[in-house]
Structure formats: structure tokens, C-alpha cells
Amino acid sequence: MKLTILGCYAATPRTFTNPTSQILDIKNRLFLIDCGEGTQVQLRKNKIKFSKINHVFISHLHGDHFFGLIGLISTFSLLGRNTDLHIHGPKGIKEIIMLQLRLSNSWTNYDLFFHELESTESQIIYEDDKVIVKTIPLKHRVYTNGFLFQEKIGERKLNIEAVQGFKIDSCYFQNIRNGKDILLDSGQIVENHKLSFDPVAAKSYAFCSDTSYNESIIKIIENVDVLYHESTFLQSEESLASKTLHSTAKEAATIALKANVKQLILGHYSTRYESIDLFKEEAQTIFPNVLLADDGKSFDL
């Protein structure tokens, strides 16, 4: 799992900072999370292959999280895309995109699917053989979801030495990978754990932005490997955070602590502060494992 931050600053795009957008690469599937203005240029700068993005997840309909989507959809067309594109986002996103395509008389030459979200309960919105994606209902000024990406537990790894020692035929290998015990010709049963190793632990990533401090998300994101949680403000602007339904770095860290996550990544910074290091310092007074998102930064999870 690899996370690439395309943009992680609040409000408006600026000369050197970009609004929210990130690419999560899970086993070579690229998921685009949010799509602020300029996302397509950030994709180019970070050398992300446009054609590998098949699913876009939009947290909410504030401009700094979706104004780049119509441009990306149009550019996909100009690049001759022909594979399906799925947009998961709040109700209304379809109307916004379709109106602009209709008025510009420019239809896509690929199939565009909208999966509009309205539920205020966590739900599975995507699943394949490797990954499950669930919504994380957040508290913000408009209807907002975070997203929880969970790898599925993979196959067990063959212990080649043991398998050869028992002279087991290769036609049984898939059964071993699937966790089955093996009955030898001699009548002896060999337990699976003697023939295979545990699969690589399945990783999980939770994206939570934008949101006020909200303990009701803890049960959904409990024990995740990596939590990206917005921290628009510092505690010195706590009342502003509370008024605008954003979080402070300390609040983000408190959620990380209570949800027992392994790693916290902060982002969605207001540009009012001199240095983003201040966010890390504040969060670490509560929770030690804090990293700072920044535009163009990648994290191997």
C-alpha cells in the first residue's frame, strides 16, 4: 500500500500548495481520494498513470475537494480513455458533472458510473478480491464521508522446503495456500502450518477529512494501520475549529489514540501558520506516531 499526497492544504489552491487530493495504491489498484482544483496537474507532476485510476472517492462537495473532478473527467476523454470510471461521492455530484458535460457538448468516450452516497451509516461501497472500501460518516458543514480501505487477508505462503521434504505433489499447492491440511499416501495428516507461512498481514488506511472532532468514528477506524485525519487548525484556534466543524491537531491525535491506530498522518492545514511542524508538535503531546502530509510526499504503508 502506497499513499501519495497530491494536495493537503485547506481552502484555496496557491502557488505552492494544493487542495485535497491523494492517490492510494493498493496492490496496483489506484484509488483517487478527493480531487481539488489542479489535481490533474499534480497527477502529472507525481508521474501517476492516469489510465490506472478507475475509482474516485469524493468526501464532500466543498470546492477544495472536488473542483478538479470535471477537468480530470474531460482530460480522460482527451487522452482517449476507454475503460470505465467510477465516481463515489455525495448525492449531487452526478448532476454537477453531467450539467457541465452537457453544456460543453463534450461526452466521455468511456463509461462513467456515479455511485451517489446519502447514508449516514458506515457502508461498504466497493469490494473486489483484494480490497474493501467502507464509508466513515463524518461531521462537517455539508454531508461528508471519510473512507476506510482494507486489504483482504491474502493466501498463505508455501513453505517450499517443507513441501519438498514431504514430497507433496504440486497439484496440492493451492489447497495448502488456502489453509488446508494434507493427507499423505502413507495415511499421515500434515497440518497446514507445517507446510505454509502466515500470509502478509492485511493493511488498512482510513481517510478522514473534513470533520470536526467526532468520537463516533472510533469504532469504524479502530486499529487501522494508518489514519489520515484533518487538522485544519491548532488548539489556539479551537473555537474557530469548532465553529467551522474542523479539527485541531490535538483533536486528530486524540482520535488516533482512542482508536488505537498505528500511525497518524496529519493534513488539510490552514495556511495561516508559519510552519506545518507546529501541527506535529501539538499532536505528539497526545499521540507519538505522527507524520505530516505534504504535497508530493509519498508514504509506503
Next chain:
Amino acid sequence: MKLTILGCYAATPRTFTNPTSQILDIKNRLFLIDCGEGTQVQLRKNKIKFSKINHVFISHLHGDHFFGLIGLISTFSLLGRNTDLHIHGPKGIKEIIMLQLRLSNSWTNYDLFFHELESTESQIIYEDDKVIVKTIPLKHRVYTNGFLFQEKIGERKLNIEAVQGFKIDSCYFQNIRNGKDILLDSGQIVENHKLSFDPVAAKSYAFCSDTSYNESIIKIIENVDVLYHESTFLQSEESLASKTLHSTAKEAATIALKANVKQLILGHYSTRYESIDLFKEEAQTIFPNVLLADDGKSFDL
């Protein structure tokens, strides 16, 4: 009159090129012409004062000419703008902007006026004491207008020496600037041209993008000082230009020649060519005074 090119490349925003947008500064009024994705960042990079933009002119509803408008309108709000903003553009532009503001629950804290265009005849769409703006109906795949900006002829300049020589009281100065002759106490009439100089010649600028080769615009743009005419392609792609209702550099130059303009600026380049110098070379086989637009370039007209 000063023209600043924020973006002048066709199709999609790229790492180092931007879609169409330009700022025309006429006597300290800033007019924004088109607003592709990333325009607000280009405004920042070029140190254009956001608050001085009160009128935006959108040529047509293809994404590379207006996808940045909703972001700019939102940013104006975040920056605390309180002066009116006027958007002049094709019918539909209001619905696109209002839908997105409504769904993001973010209203502007300034008054936003839409002046939607539907006419296929040239018309005056803006006028104040210094400037007139007229549409230039263009031929493209959707309803499109170029825009003609004409300075009004200013006041005559006082000839201080002559005025002092005739001992004319300062209360007559405005009359002299307005072109009136003066009756002296002696009964002598002094003709205005002896008391004042001709005003600075009024400049004009025509923006024509996107459009196919279209001789019907010649009568509207005749004798302008500067013509910006799209040249998406070279003659080698003439059939593609004709199919997509774009122009070649040679066609742009032919319009410049037939309209007897003083200066041609080329832009809206396809990124398929190795160098934009090729556009200038081709145009200059027809018309000598050719300049190349480029992102971040300014022209004192």
C-alpha cells in the same frame, strides 16, 4: 493597455502549460478573459490583484476556457471580497456556477451578476466612461464569442504654455480639454487646437478564441491595434483544424492581414508541436507583425 497571458495552450492543463486565461488591464480596470482550470494560481504567480477583477468574459463552455471559474468565485469569497462581480458568458454559465454553490452550501458574500449571451450578432456588452466591450461571434463546436475591447477617445491635453500665454483662467481648462474654443475678454476667439494637443490615440484589442477560419469577423475587428487569434494547429494539420473548427497559424495570419490589424498575437497552441516558434514562422509568411503568447508573458499594447 497591458495584456498578461495566464494560459494559452489548448486542451488540458499540464505541468508547465495552462489552458486559456488572460488579464487585460485598460486604464487600471482589469478584465479577465476566459478562466481555465488553474487560473487562480496563475493570477497569484503573476501577482495580479484579485480584488481589481470585476468583470469576467467567458468565450465558450469548453472546459479549457471556464473550469477555473467556480474555483475563482469561491476563492473571492474566502478572501472576503465584497465588491460586485460580473460574469459575461454563454447561456448556461449561471446554472453551472449556481448549482455548485448550492450543493456546496457556500454562497458568495459579494453580489454575483450573470450576463448570459445568446446573440449571434455582435453587441455591446459592457460600457463605461473609458471602455467599450463588444462580442465577436465566432464559429466553433459550441456557441462562442470573442471580445473586442475599445478604449474611448480621451480628453485633449492642455497646452500649458499656450494657455498661460493667452492668460486664460483655470476655470476654462476643462472646456479646453473637451475641445471648445475660448472667447477672450478682448473679444478674440482662440481656436481649441492652439490651446490643446490631440488626445492619446484610443487602443483596441480583439480576443478571438476558439474559432475556425471565419471572414465574417473581419468587419468587426478591422484596424484593431492588437488581435489575439487562436492558432491551435499548423497548416500540416489543416484538415484536423477544419474538422474541429479551430484555426491554423496561416489562417490566423490571413484574418490579421485582411482585417488590417497592427499586431497579431498567436495562442491556443496544440501541444503536439516541438516548438511554438513554428506557429510564428508559418504566420509570418502571410503577415509580418506576429507575436507569440506564452504563459506568464505580458504585452504592453
